[in-house]
Amino acid sequence: TLCGVIRVYSIKRITYFIGLTMCVFSITTRAQLLSQTSQKDIESRISPVGSVYLKADITTHTLSKIEKKVIQPRTGVQVYNRYCVVCHATGVAGAPLKGNQQDWKPRLAKGMDSLLDNALNGFNAMPAMGTCIDCTKDEILKSIRFLSKTSQN
Incomplete structure (x- = not known):
């Protein structure tokens, strides 16, 4: 074959x-x-997607619009309703309940400085800043005053 x-x-x-x-x-x-x-097609395909501008590069007209928006500090009620209510309305992990004099009396006896220090640095199960990482010291203090005023009837 x-x-x-x-x-x-x-x-x-x-x-x-x-x-x-x-x-x-x-x-x-x-x-x-x-x-x-x-060559133009190639350059358009590999060109940067965005740009970075320095503050000096922005015109004063545009900058004035940006700077006009000033963030107002939050009230104690706003901070409580946004960050504190989760634990302090239900008593999670031993958190003192809002409005409960029995829970707050021993804490208030230690003084506002002690309460502020605990709120800023964390205490027992409470994390530092009470989960509000962008709150100022003053806003935390306002929320403590709000909680303690509602407990002092």
Whole structure:
């Protein structure tokens, strides 16, 4: 079956030739596409997405609009309702309940400075700043006063 061997050999050569032709065609087509891509297209694809501006670069008109928005300090009620209510309304982990004189009496006896220190630095299960990481010392103090006033009936 010499004819069968020749036939298999011919099929392999034809397959090899077709594969080689496809590779050459693929490479030349890709090269043509790359040559058609202009330098401008390449620069637009790799250009930065955003920009950084320094305060000195912004015009005074734009800057005045930004600076006009001044953040007002929060009241004790606002701080309590946003951050403290979760624990102090339910007594989670032994937190003194708002309005409960029995819970607050021993704490108030230690003084406001002690209460403020505990609130700022954390005490027992209470985390530092009572979960309000962006509160000022004054806002924390206002929330303590709000809690203690509601407990002193």
